[in-house]
Amino acid sequence: MEIDFSKNNDGLVPVIIQDYKTRKVLMLGYMNYEAYNKTVDTKKVTFYSRTKKRLWTKGEESGHYLNLVSIKNDCDKDTLLIEVSPVGPTCHKGTGTCWAEENDANYGFLSNLEDIISDRIATADSKKSYVASLLANGINKVAQKVGEEAVEVVIEAKDNDEELFLNESADLLFHYLILLHAKGYKLQDVVDVLEKRQK
Template sequence: MKINFNKNGDGLVPAIIQDALTKNVLMLGYMNQEAYNKTVETKNVTFFSRTKKRLWTKGEESGNILSVVDINNDCDNDALLIKVTPAGPTCHTGTDTCWKEDNKQSYGFLSDLEEIIKNRKENQNDENSYVASLFRKGMNKIAQKVGEEAVEVVIEAKDDNEELFLNESADLLFHYLILLQAKGYTLDNIVSVLKKRH
């Protein structure tokens, strides 16, 4: 890999550390050639400390090492993206990331939707909420809705109306997320099963 350590005149390049699984950015550090070489050799992220003026392997004192999964450089060859598996919190303050964010798996909008459904489950007295009304009606009604939506997806899959197929597919996914919450599960649980099968 070609890395330009001398572009800024200090022999350092920024190294962005990203969780290989969650894709969350955990921290930013700096590497010189020696730190990079040690990282590649040991498979544990090693930085050059600008304050201590020496190499330091992340987790050398805490045990919260960052095991390297993959290293890529950017288009200008003067920054690194290092995908890792963290062994515990990354930040020296004890948080998952140096931005005080939880390093949890996110599925973007689907995670937001899961949170809304969870809130409706916890607040079933909302008379204006369709989701809350399903939770009030109980498991049988929720399971029935998933079955109905699944049948409608199958019917639309046999036709050529893309809009209807996509709308019915969205309805199925939405009601399935409700069913998962009703059973006490989330997408994370399903992803775990799929990963084991993979």
């Protein structure tokens, strides 16, 4: 990999550290040529510490290593994106990231939708909220609704109305998220099962 360590007078390039599973940015560090080579050789991310003035392998004291998964160079060849499998929290203050966040997976809009469903169930009036009213009718009603939506997806899959197929698919996913919540689970629990099946 061609990396331009000469662009800065100090011979360092910035390194963005990202969890390969959760996709969260965990921290920012710096590498020189030696730190890069040690990272590649040991498969544990090593930085050049600007304060200690030496190579520093993340986790060398705490045991919270950043196990190397992949390294990507940016278009200017002077910034690295390193995907890792972290052991424990990344920040020395004990949080998952150096921005005081936990290193939880986030599925963007779907995670936001899960939060909205949780909020509606917890706070909304069942006479005004569809989600709350569905849950008020019990788990059997929720499960039945998921079954109905699944059948509608199958029916629409056989036709050529793509818009209707996508709308029914959205209805199925929405009601499935409600069912997951009703059973005390989240999308992440399903992802965990799928990851265990992956070979």
